[in-house]
Amino acid sequence: xxxxxxxxxxxxxxxxxxxTINCSYSVGISALHWLQQHPGGGIVSLFMLSSGKKKHGRxxxxxxxxxxxxxxxxTASHPRDSAVYICAVRxxxxxxxxxxxxxxxxx
Amino acid sequence: DSGVTxxxxxxxxxxxxxxxxxxxxxxxxxxxxxYQQSLDxxxxxxxxYYNGEERAKGNxxxxxxxxxxxxxxxxxxxxxxxxxxxxxxxxxxxxxxxRSNEQFFGPGTRLTVL
Numbered sequence: 001x002x003x004x005x006x007x008x009x010x011x012x013x014x015x016x017x018x019x020t021i022n023c024s025y026s027v028g029i030s031a032l033h034w035l036q037q038h039p040g041g042g043i044v045s046l047f048m049l050s051s052g053k054k055k056h057g058r059x060x061x062x063x064x065x066x067x068x069x070x071x072x073x074x075t076a077s078h079p080r081d082s083a084v085y086i087c088a089v090r091x092x093x094x095x096x097x098x099x100x101x102x103x104x105x106x107x
Numbered sequence: 108d109s110g111v112t113x114x115x116x117x118x119x120x121x122x123x124x125x126x127x128x129x130x131x132x133x134x135x136x137x138x139x140x141x142y143q144q145s146l147d148x149x150x151x152x153x154x155x156y157y158n159g160e161e162r163a164k165g166n167x168x169x170x171x172x173x174x175x176x177x178x179x180x181x182x183x184x185x186x187x188x189x190x191x192x193x194x195x196x197x198x199x200x201x202x203x204x205x206r207s208n209e210q211f212f213g214p215g216t217r218l219t220v221l
Contacts, residue, residue: 033210041195043212044109086150093165094140095210097150 003027006087006098013105019074021101023087026068033095034061034072035086043086046072077105110134111200111213119219125186128216132179132200138162139181140201140210141173145194156181157203188220 047061087098110133152165156175199210
């Protein structure tokens with residue numbers, strides 16, 4: 001079993017839809033990261049969380065430490081949000097990654 | 108632009124060869140991380156350096172080695188290359204080596220082994 005599980009693997013949405021991507025992990029962590037990888041390959045760090053909730057523009061990330069679960073929400077989705085979203089946790093090693101969620105937002 | 112630079116952007120080489128990937132961290136960042144992203148394995152942590160010293164080791168093969176120089180740039184050396192080493196190699200940097208520090212990723216080096 002992978003230490004970090006993401007769902008769904010693939011997601012197609014219409015522009016304007018509210019999107020949720022889930023991440024569950026099985027190890028004790030000090031922080032959880034949400035990353036965005038664009039089709040060109042570059043990786044951007046969206047959030048780093050150790051508790052509660054963070055918001056940046058249309059993106060919201062939450063984490064429940066007791067349930068070992070985090071969600072990434074995108075409000076009013078736009079085609080430019082199309083990317084792979086990767087959850088990563090920091091425990092005893094710098095980062096352990098989920099396999100990513102491929103999001104396509106259609107106009 | 109994260110401020111982390113990696114060279115080269117693309118590298119095509121043959122099996123059995125040796126290559127060196129280079130990473131310059133953001134100004135002021137002391138910690139450098141190397142990651143490999145392959146189609147079948149996803150992103151995996153390889154190795155971390157902090158202020159010139161190895162800090163943590165992940166799934167790094169014995170054929171691979173890295174170092175961080177006094178000016179804090181880092182190099183990842185891959186030798187006796189195999190087809191399966193074809194991947195995107197990312198470098199990331201952070202200010203310190205603590206357990207909860209944000210990492211900033213470079214654009215990656217795409218290695219193709221033929």
